[in-house]
Amino acid sequence: MNEYELIFLGTGTSEGIPRVSCLTKSDKICDVCSDSILPGSPNRRRNTSVLITKKINNQYTNIIIDVGKFFYESAINIFPKNNIKTIDSILVTHTHADAVGGLDDLRDWTNNLQKEINIYLRQKDFESISVSHNYLVKRNKLSGGGVAKLNFSIINKKPFIIHGISFIPLPVMHGKHLEIFGYKFGNVSYISDTSYISKETENLIEGSEILIIDALRPEKTHGTHFTLEEAVEFAKKINAKNTFLTNATHDIDHKKINLQLKKEKIDVKYAYDGQKIKIKL
Numbered sequence: 592m593n594e595y596e597l598i599f600l601g602t603g604t605s606e607g608i609p610r611v612s613c614l615t616k617s618d619k620i621c622d623v624c625s626d627s628i629l630p631g632s633p634n635r636r637r638n639t640s641v642l643i644t645k646k647i648n649n650q651y652t653n654i655i656i657d658v659g660k661f662f663y664e665s666a667i668n669i670f671p672k673n674n675i676k677t678i679d680s681i682l683v684t685h686t687h688a689d690a691v692g693g694l695d696d697l698r699d700w701t702n703n704l705q706k707e708i709n710i711y712l713r714q715k716d717f718e719s720i721s722v723s724h725n726y727l728v729k730r731n732k733l734s735g736g737g738v739a740k741l742n743f744s745i746i747n748k749k750p751f752i753i754h755g756i757s758f759i760p761l762p763v764m765h766g767k768h769l770e771i772f773g774y775k776f777g778n779v780s781y782i783s784d785t786s787y788i789s790k791e792t793e794n795l796i797e798g799s800e801i802l803i804i805d806a807l808r809p810e811k812t813h814g815t816h817f818t819l820e821e822a823v824e825f826a827k828k829i830n831a832k833n834t835f836l837t838n839a840t841h842d843i844d845h846k847k848i849n850l851q852l853k854k855e856k857i858d859v860k861y862a863y864d865g866q867k868i869k870i871k872l
Contacts (some may be wrong), residue, residue, distance in 0.1 A: 592777060592871040598673060600655070600665040601867045602837045603636025603806060605689035607661055610841060623841040633845040633863035637661035638689040639783045641803070643756070643776070643870070644675065656682045656774060656781060656865050662693025669865050679740050680753050683712035684783050685771035686719040694724055697739035699740040709828035713752065713772065714745050724816050725850040761795055762806045763788050766815035775799065780831075783838060786815050793829060795851065801870060802831035803862070808842035818850070826859055834859040835868070 609624035624835070627634035638659025642667045645652050653675055678700050684690050692839075697708055712720070720743075727741055750759045761773035761780060764787040773782035778800035782788070785805050788796075796802070806822035807813050816838065817825070826834040839845075839861055849860045 593645065594644055595870050595872050596778070596780065597868050598642040598644065598669060599835075599837070599862045599864055599869045600640040600642050600669055601659065601661060602639060602839060602862045602864055602866075603739070604838050605638065605660075605663075605687065605705055606838045607682060608636040608839070608841050613841065620852035621841055623844050626844070627841075630721070633861075634841075634843075635664045635864060637838060638692070639805075640665065641781060642669075642675065643872075644673070644765060651677070653678050654680045654756070657684055657690040657783065658693035658697065659689040660692035661812055663696040667862070673867075678708050680709040680711060682753075682758065682774060683710065683716055683764060684773065684774075685769065686712075686716045686723065688785075690783070690842070691720060691724075691777075694720070694727060695739060697741065697812075698737055701740040702737045707742045709742045709744060709753075711744050711746050711751070711758075713747065717743055717745060752825035759795060762790050763792055769815075777870055779803065779870050784815065785817055788825065797829050798830045798831065801868070802826055802829065802834045803837055804834065805838040806861070807838055808840045809848070811842075817845075823852075823855060823857075823859055827857055832858065833868075835862040835866075836860065837862050 607738055609627040613621035623634050626632050638661045640657045643654040658681055662676040679724045683820055698862035726738055748760050750757055759775040761775055763773050763782055763785040764769050765771045765784045765787055778857035780799040781803045802821050806816045809819040822836055845861055849855055852859050
């Protein structure tokens with residue numbers, strides 16, 4: 592196994608943190624959103640996404656999982672300081688806006704730095720994008736101007752290889768009716784959005800040294816996401832050595848919650864935008 596670096600491009604829910612409504616309220620102060628606008632605050636959260644990167648022979652291999660609505664801002668804040676210049680491939684978990692809302696922004700790369708970007712997604716997700724972003728799929732729909740040049744590859748539940756890295760799809764439920772993909776790669780299992788994980792998928796995750804998992808907020812149940820408590824319980828169940836929580840709302844005060852999580856018998860904590868960890872692939 593080779594050592595790669597994983598960078599959290601975003602660790603927040605669809606709305607992102609801060610919420611504009613919290614910053615404009617005059618009757619009630621939201622401590623998390625107010626803190627998030629301070630320089631370097633770990634409470635500043637863009638849409639959940641990660642970058643897998645490694646420098647090989649003076650060139651970087653860069654693979655991203657999801658490019659949501661705030662991808663452009665994530666790239667501005669994180670790419671230059673980490674010498675990320677190109678994007679080799681993008682894996683899609685599902686087609687909600689917080690996962691694919693940044694597809695249009697990829698034009699900057701394909702217009703100025705590289706010929707195209709490979710996108711890996713399921714057939715039903717490709718069909719969804721063919722409607723929501725038809726001009727990226729059917730270039731005869733162009734109304735003028737340059738758009739991202741994307742090469743779409745259809746995947747299913749079978750493992751597949753990108754740039755020498757094996758990815759195992761992890762089917763999970765995001766609400767009662769929507770099955771989406773997480774991904775296992777090397778010693779990492781990554782699940783951005785889930786409310787239910789089947790025993791079959793749990794068996795695929797079992798033994799992962801690093802678990803990155805959806806943990807929307809504490810206590811209050813949610814129809815399409817794990818709560819903090821559910822995520823911690825699942826991490827204990829599969830015996831993950833290190834667990835990083837993601838997809839957090841403004842109910843999560845990063846430093847306070849992580850301090851409380853130190854009381855758990857496992858290594859579990861909320862990740863933050865820009866955080867880097869070593870992984871083996």
